[in-house]
Amino acid sequence: MGIFEILPGNIAVYITIAHLLFGLGLFGMLFRKTLIGLLISLELLLQGVGVNLMAFGTFLGHDHIAARVITLFVLGIAAAEAALFLGIAVAVFRNYQTVAMDKLSELQG
Amino acid sequence: MDNFIFKVYYLSFAIVLAQTAAGGVLAVAAKNLIHCFLGMVVALIGVAGLYYHLGSPFIALMQVMIYVGAVCVAIAFGLSLTRKAGEEGLKPLSPIAVIPVVLPAAMLAATLKGLSHLEKTGIPRKLDESAIGWHLLGKYLFPFEIISVLLTMAVIGAVSVALIRRREQNGNI
Numbered sequence: 132m133g134i135f136e137i138l139p140g141n142i143a144v145y146i147t148i149a150h151l152l153f154g155l156g157l158f159g160m161l162f163r164k165t166l167i168g169l170l171i172s173l174e175l176l177l178q179g180v181g182v183n184l185m186a187f188g189t190f191l192g193h194d195h196i197a198a199r200v201i202t203l204f205v206l207g208i209a210a211a212e213a214a215l216f217l218g219i220a221v222a223v224f225r226n227y228q229t230v231a232m233d234k235l236s237e238l239q240g
Numbered sequence: 241m242d243n244f245i246f247k248v249y250y251l252s253f254a255i256v257l258a259q260t261a262a263g264g265v266l267a268v269a270a271k272n273l274i275h276c277f278l279g280m281v282v283a284l285i286g287v288a289g290l291y292y293h294l295g296s297p298f299i300a301l302m303q304v305m306i307y308v309g310a311v312c313v314a315i316a317f318g319l320s321l322t323r324k325a326g327e328e329g330l331k332p333l334s335p336i337a338v339i340p341v342v343l344p345a346a347m348l349a350a351t352l353k354g355l356s357h358l359e360k361t362g363i364p365r366k367l368d369e370s371a372i373g374w375h376l377l378g379k380y381l382f383p384f385e386i387i388s389v390l391l392t393m394a395v396i397g398a399v400s401v402a403l404i405r406r407r408e409q410n411g412n413i
Contacts, residue, residue, distance in 0.1 A: 135251060135253070153347075156264075159267070164327055164329060170315065175283060181287070182290055185294050185296065186294060196369075206299075214394050218401040221321055222401045230322045231324075
């Protein structure tokens with residue numbers, strides 16, 4: 132079992148997976164073509180933030196409940212952001228018949 | 241018997257880690273947006289597993305209910321409403337791809353270096369999570385109320401934005 136035994140109780144593992152999610156989300160935000168792909172990447176990025184907060188609060192914080200409350204706030208704000216983003220994406224699609232970000236260039240001047 | 245239970249515990253954590261990483265990669269790298277969506281669901285369930293292993297079944301449950309239950313359904317609807325052939329996949333790679341590799345790697349290295357002198361292992365202990373409710377109605381009442389107002393405003397805003405009439409076609413696009 133070796134390697135498996137040191138995984139669960141180690142803050143470095145949680146921080147590494149959180150940064151991996153953050154990096155993947157950042158990559159997707161830079162390279163996806165459509166608004167929906169951007170939203171999916173943004174969700175991954177925020178998940179990385181949540182895991183990081185929980186890991187630090189659980190392993191190093193004195194107030195374990197505070198970390199949970201703040202993670203809950205992050206979840207709530209991310210949900211609000213997703214709802215608003217989807218509304219905007221649908222409105223953009225109805226006005227421009229596309230959600231490809233390269234084609235949404237009217238505001239570029 | 242105890243040994244067997246610990247083996248299951250270690251193995252489940254490894255599975256959760258692999259699931260999160262694989263789902264994240266699929267969500268970002270897949271060509272078809274439906275596959276991206278599937279990868280995101282897998283990654284979100286994996287993150288719920290991580291929360292559970294961090295000693296918080298409550299947050300894990302909230303993660304499953306809010307994300308897998310609500311946000312994913314909303315994204316699925318948005319996906320089907322805005323789909324158009326030929327607009328999927330990734331842009332061609334460019335030198336800017338260095339940023340999402342170097343930036344998290346640098347942050348991770350700095351964090352791990354900062355943690356290197358601390359005691360950082362130990363099984364996360366379960367605690368009485370009913371205290372979360374008391375905190376939300378006591379110490380964190382103000383942010384809690386602000387977020388409830390924010391959620392209401394976001395939903396009203398999303399509905400009103402999505403219901404804007406198609407504007408008059410006036411030549412440019």
